[in-house]
Amino acid sequence: MEKEYYPHIVEQYVQKQWEKHNTFHVNIDYNKKKFYCLSMLPYPSGNLHMGHVRNYTISDVIARYHRMLGENVLHPIGWDAFGLPAEIAAINHKISPDIWTKQNIKYMKQQLKFLGFSFDWNREITTCNDQYYRWEQLLFLKLYKLGLVYKKNTIVNWCPNDKTVLANEQVYKNTCWRCGNTIESKQMLQWFLKITNYAEELLYGLSKLNGWPKQVKRMQQNWIGKKEGIEINYKVYKTNTILKIFIQKKQYMHNISFIKLSLRHDFCKKISVHNVTVKKFLDMYIYQTSLKDNTLSFIHSNLFVIDHLNNKIPIIIVNIMPHNIMASIGTPLYNSEDYVIAHKYNLITYTENNINHLLHSSDIKSNLKPLFCQQKTFYSLNDWCISRQRLWGTPIPVITLTNGEIIPLKEQDLPIKFPKYLFDQYKKFDYNQKKIINLTWFNYNYNGQYAKREIDTFDTFIESSWYYARYTCPNYNKGILNADDIKYWLPVNQYIGGIEHATMHLIYLRFFHKLMRDLGLVYNDEPVKNLLCQGMVLSDAFYYIDSNHNKKWVSYKNVHVKYDDNNLNKIFIDNKNRILTRHKMIKMSKSKKNGIDPNSIIKKYGADTLRLFLMFAAPPTISLEWRASGINGMLKFLKKLWCFIYQYRLLPYNISISVNITQLSNNYNQKQFELHNIINKTIQQVSNDIHERQIFNTAISSIMSLVNYIMKYNINNLIDYNIVYYALNIILKLLYPFAPHFSYVLLEYFGNKNIDFLQWPKLFPIHNNQFTVSFNLVIQINGKKKYVTTIPIVDANNKKKIKQIVYKNNKISKHLEKIKIIKTIYIYKKIFNIVTLK
Template sequence: MAQGYDFAAIEEKWQKRWEEGKVFQVERDETKKKYYVLEMFPYPSGDPHMGHVKNYVIGDVVARYFIRQGYNVLHPMGFDAFGLPAENAAIQHGIHPAIWTHEKIERMREVLKRLGISYDWRREVITCEPEYYRFTQWFFLQFYKAGLAYKKEGPVNWCPSCATVLANEQVVDGACERCGTPVVRRKLSQWYFRITKYAEDLLKDMELLGSWPERVLTMQRNWIGRSEGAYIDFLLPDLGKTITVFTTRPDTVFGVTFFLLAPEHPLVDELVRGTPYEAQVQEFRERIARKSEIERVSDLSEKEGMSIGKEVVNPLNGERVPIWIADYVLLEYGTGAVMAVPAHDERDWQFAKKYGLPIRQVIAPPEGTPEGCYTGPGIMVNSGPFSGLPSEEGKEKIIAFLEEKGLGKRAVSYRLRDWLISRQRYWGAPIPIVYCDRCGEVPVPEEDLPVLLPPNVDFLPTGPSPLARCEEFVRTTCPRCKGPARRETDTMDTFVCSSWYYLRYCSPWAKDKPFEPEDIDYWMPVDQYIGGVEHAILHLLYARFFTKVLHDLGLVKFREPFVNLFAQGMVTKDGAKMSKSKGNTVSPRDIIEQFGADTVRVFILFAGPPELDMEWSDRGVEGAFRFLNRVWRIAQEILELSPKDGVPFGEEEYRKVERRIHQTIFRVNTDITEKFHFNTAISAMMELLNDFTDYLRFLGEKGAHPREKELLLFGMRTLVSLLNPIAPHITEELWELLGEKGYLSVAPWPTYDPEKLQESVVEIVVQVNGKVRGKVVVPRGMREEEVLRKALEDERIRQWLNGKPVKKHIYVPDKLVNLVV
């Protein structure tokens, strides 16, 4: 056995063997239980970074673990290659997006292969390839036929720098999520997907999600924003028509002292046409258009508005109240109209105070007189026949009255808006629609797909889509009348591409359909999805919506695409997220060259719980490298143990090592499957390695009896086997050197002996400030610091600590630990 750990030679050797042996290639096999592991595929807009490494190594450990458990594991990879990230990078470097994208894909693929990730590379999908976006366009046509894709004119979020519209979800704090430029509002004709039709299903079906972080579910619930209330019709006497508002507080309707319309509301034009207010309204609109939607609705920004000299009639008390337009009322939310109740709504209160409008209290708090605006429940006052009712009861009575008199009805409203998918950019899937003067809007026939993205286009963004400047693309023939027609020149949001890619992995070789039904029935849904929490209300919401549409169209049998979701933390350096602009990036390629892929993997996983952000540490990398060298050295020492005659000695030491081996199997199983706490799994293996070192020192220079050597060989095989999903290359090499046959990557996972484990397990009482708050089960004789760690990790104990620091602890071995806070 070679003395040194030659990581470069070992890693190259095993990567070649895995590829030649087709170790990670899988097929549908009805006789085996499947497990689909998927990490969110990357944007190939730049070089791979450590954030990518963390995501894909976590997924690889899970995939390798379930392979070893006997599952038929699907673990694919591809590239989210269309969209703004790649196009902006290409423009910045003066390279065509196709060339830039494929160069970056090549670099990322190289790093992933060098990391030893267990992908079935035959299944790779690249969303900018015609064989993929043909079906992105096919799905658009299915949505179009079902009435779920439509075009309309309306105000949109416009990024002046990227020169394209953005969906609401792509605006962060009033700025473009990609470039940070403040977003403005424009009125354009755009394509939408009718996601609002599925708002209730998106909420209801959360119960089907097995293990999703609660913060992700909360973010989606808040974004969907379900509200129960009522529609109320207010009369516009000057126009002889009604205008409807939605309110969650019908109990406050008697407190309406003014009425608000969105500046963009079409009724405003009717109301001010030919009046002195017309020019003022136009100037106000132009000023408000320069504000982002976030600015307009923010609680921190000062509200702006103006009277338009008209009135509405409150249907409950017949009062006439003035109509104003206000910046914080948006046309796309609710009905674009608001009944203003300043005594019981904070924004209405601020507006009324600023402009000297009346404030009338109609809800009295349970105790005392309210100071300022009171938004809670109470007793209805100044509310005609409803005065004296508790406000919750009053809501029901008023809704019943409205329905009885035909003045309104019970309703549910959502914050969620339809998904705007049009982009005025080149690098995206063309929308398969043509426009004919005779036939109007015509979908491209399915047999004519894909509508190819022309390669020779001036793709610099100027406002209108670059495709509009390409005559050979624009000019076409109407599929219906065969006369001249024009193609749609907007491309699709890249999130359309990523809303179905997980389905394509199941049948990437299907030629005439996006996937084979029998493959989807076997592999889907994804059992474990892994990616960043930043996609909670973009990709994850869109993919859920997409799946529900496909279910309703009869294309899939499931309603949710991802059963379990794990959201990993970021990799930071110098306290900030790694980025080129900050100059704090670390190249995975450089670290692999210096220390090896297994070292990178061990460091990434040992740095802390993977759901938390981790700080890059050069010392941590060196520590991981030393650990692997130590594994290599101890394995060598065990193999080279000289035989000893006579009987074995030190039965207690023997039993201690034997127990530790079985405890380690138990701990690693638990840490990988229940918590994804790979750091504590590695810690358990380090402790086992320490025990091997102690035992070798105990045996000394006298050598080892065959029974003792066999225990150490069994222990080292176990350690190597457990370490394999985390550091696959060195462990494959050691497995072979330890005399085992075949690939360790597909060998059965170690099992522990419950009886041996049972002997060493104790129940320790955990107290907080002297009071019993729970118990933890640990191996007998566990080190004090490990018992303390177990106690602090226990959810029940953490609730009693309530975030307070532990000042000290008292430990009675194998019996009790008392935490003093």
């Protein structure tokens, strides 16, 4: 063992051991409980950012912990390799996106290995590999056969910057989710998946996801947007046309001011033929307004409907309607937008006494019966548009005849992949859709008939919607999934990723799982049991104002600090001596030039230091503020512990020992007895923080507290030496999920074998009547102090035992007679509060 801690020597040694022994590769083992731990699929952009590192460190901590519990842990990794960024990079660099992507994967894979993540690299998936997406194409063909996939000419979200269609879920505040540009509406022939067929199940299933954050479930619930009500038939005045009008609540019927029709209602198209004003309105808004634009526009149609009491109600055409409703009522009393419409056209709320009488009569059901058409449910959720106008994606496996008939290709034709020469063009000219369309490969001979191959590719969210299942059998070549692997490994026990995916990836993931279930490929209703959404990584950002009054962001590497004349206030300057403004901490990003390169941190501090800092700086669900002082503190802690262990082994008691803790504890003095109980408390706290609470910063804090206690502990004899040895082994095992390289070497130094599968520390309670180590505990009933009792220190962590002691105390039991106890609250070594039904 080296006298000082050198992270790079330690990490290189340990990583070679893992690679040599293929340590983290797993197979089915029916003798073990399985645990499937998964992080969201990374995109191979070329460099890891701190958000990646935090995400994968969280998953690695959880995976390593569960291995130490003796579970069979699946912890895979792969690459979400198709998509616009690679294609745009290929255009800019005049190279194939295939080459660009493979280069990035190679580099990022090495970065992940440097960080010591315990991935099973034997299961690595790359979604642009045709042996992955061939099964995706087969899945598409099966869904097409079932009628769950269709193609239609429709108005879609179009990003003029990325020149591709976007699903509604990929539009945020009327902008593209990827580039941030304002989107447009465009009419195109596109492919759709019938996610709306699963709207009710997607909504209902949220109630079963007890391990998912409430915020994510609420976001999905709002996105699905269920609205129930009734549809009533109204006849258009002086015509035979019947309109079905949706009414959410019966009480709204006596406050109807007008009827609202969506401009996409078929009736609007009919009247536009003879009504120039309506036609202009439709032409203005049906194409130019985004499907997700929230700006209300409207026009009076100068038409009316007649209700069942022969009252005329005006028809107003509007450009937006919620929940995909085509026709509903205008109720200014309940809706602010309806009030704007009513105010413009001077429409008085419809409150005839006879309608009020009708609605409030005792025979309301029979009176309303002739009004009702049917019960009706609407959803905000729309079918998923899966066509994308790019080459770097999965080709859609269909052809189209000259008469427009769509022919799905056969399984034996798969995989359908674009020929290599299509990508070679990136070396010669910029991407141009017309040139792509006219290439010979897209022409197809179908039984002597001329046909065209589909030129669109799948939305890349499809690749990331089923990858978790393919990880269970990545090399299986007889079908989409292997039943034995699926039954053993699914569902995912722990999924880790950003909350920004709540209404995109996480809805698609659940939807695809249900599709595969209905195809007999998986065997449960939901893909993921527990979801952890990690917070962002924030750092300082600096900028100056240029001559055009624009902000110019400056890389943190070029920021320097000097002080004012009084040597009190900091002044930030760049390399050209320009004075900079310090922005508040914001998310690390390329645009703000405030990203911290993980490689530079690893090189300076080591991977374990970085991992430990990311887990210690904040709870995983909270945003983390990057501070150099914090990472320095983590390195000092590791060095201090390393140095202490080195010195400990040099003490006079340095002999070959095997601690028998039972025999050892029989000879404890009071000081040793107290230390043992502190060790137990630490084990319990860290176990609970990782397993139940998933708050890793407090777990690390507890480990540090035990380390500090040990360092102050005086070793006077062999029992002291042995209990410290026992404590250090416990510390290194507790620390192992967070700093695996560091812990591996020191555990090995202490004589442990098979380090990565050592058993997680267990509590070893001890009882010694020789000592009266206890603490005073305040007993409360409904927050009011009733008594103070003493509790043995050995029971400090045992709430069940404390409850027994308290209930048996006569001073307390007399207050609890004939009173119902709702719950008890125990504040460690301070208060035991009994909450009763008052």
